Amino acid sequence: MSENVSLVIVSxxxxxxxxxxxxxxxxxxxxxxxxxxxxxxDGGLGTDVQKILKAIDEVWSPRGVAILVDLxxxxxxxxxAIELLxxxxxxxxxxxxxxxxxxxxxxxxxxxxxxxxxEVRATAEELSPR
Amino acid sequence: xxxxxGLLKAMITTAAGRIIDSADELTALDSAIGDGxxxxxxxxxxxxxxxxxxxxxxxxxxxxxxxxxxxxxMKVGGASGPLYGSLxxxxxxxVGLKPATLELLPEAFAxxxxxxxARGKSTAGEKTMLDVLVPTLETLRAGGPDLAARLRETAARxxxxxxxxxxxxxxxxxxGERSVGHMDPGARSSQIIVEALSSFLEExx
Numbered sequence: 001m002s003e004n005v006s007l008v009i010v011s012x013x014x015x016x017x018x019x020x021x022x023x024x025x026x027x028x029x030x031x032x033x034x035x036x037x038x039x040x041x042d043g044g045l046g047t048d049v050q051k052i053l054k055a056i057d058e059v060w061s062p063r064g065v066a067i068l069v070d071l072x073x074x075x076x077x078x079x080x081a082i083e084l085l086x087x088x089x090x091x092x093x094x095x096x097x098x099x100x101x102x103x104x105x106x107x108x109x110x111x112x113x114x115x116x117x118x119e120v121r122a123t124a125e126e127l128s129p130r
Numbered sequence: 131x132x133x134x135x136g137l138l139k140a141m142i143t144t145a146a147g148r149i150i151d152s153a154d155e156l157t158a159l160d161s162a163i164g165d166g167x168x169x170x171x172x173x174x175x176x177x178x179x180x181x182x183x184x185x186x187x188x189x190x191x192x193x194x195x196x197x198x199x200x201x202x203x204m205k206v207g208g209a210s211g212p213l214y215g216s217l218x219x220x221x222x223x224x225v226g227l228k229p230a231t232l233e234l235l236p237e238a239f240a241x242x243x244x245x246x247x248a249r250g251k252s253t254a255g256e257k258t259m260l261d262v263l264v265p266t267l268e269t270l271r272a273g274g275p276d277l278a279a280r281l282r283e284t285a286a287r288x289x290x291x292x293x294x295x296x297x298x299x300x301x302x303x304x305x306g307e308r309s310v311g312h313m314d315p316g317a318r319s320s321q322i323i324v325e326a327l328s329s330f331l332e333e334x335x
Contacts, residue, residue: 040167040171041204041205041207044207045165046207049212050204072300073208073211075209076211076212076213076249077207080203080212080215080216
């Protein structure tokens, strides 16, 4: 299969989200598609379910989409977004429990080799505190 | 007793209005132990609900509750969006196509609380909105005379009880012991919503 798992970066800060995506692109290249979003619906710090849904759609891959988040609200809003996806997509989107920047780079590195969604998540989550 | 048309609309208007009026207080509580955005987030969500009010009120009660939940999910921004959104969406799902009656409230509220607990991976006793919602459900289930006054009293006591709790969920969990001594902002916003329900029950009594 030619297409790789894609990534979505969700941060409370649009700048952090953009910066993380930039780092992934520079370090891993363009083989992995990366979307990013941050900020609440008014543009302040926070996260936004609609923006997350749009980001998932933007980089949709039949191989799956891994979401990397920063803090609690980003996680809750991402879980909500996954539930709001069409049923046939829902099982192909996962949230990685890992630090945002490091997790994104590890996940992208794994994904660039053609790994499955489960492998991408497992690699990102190796960085999680146990 | 069946709810006459317009009653749910009045209820939503009261609850959303009170949250909007309390935005500064909620933000101050959240600044102490969270990230200081609870008031402004809830205000934005409730303003969205009010802006869709006519369309929401035109729906059957179950669908109206789901629409309230969806508006909160889409507009609140913080973790409280999916949490309060899940509460109302699950209540709407529980009511389904049944004609709205106050007798349905305990069952619907219980379904809403289950959804909040699942979404937040939390239970009562962890210094969250559940610490107000769960005792409120017990009082609702007990029913009986002076229900409105007892709901108000239960919610006030339950919100105050979060002051002494130590947070283990949400942003406040980072503070550990330092979260003790502050009321949980989510518990306070839940109390405000229960108070709106009480006022509403008193007015129609």
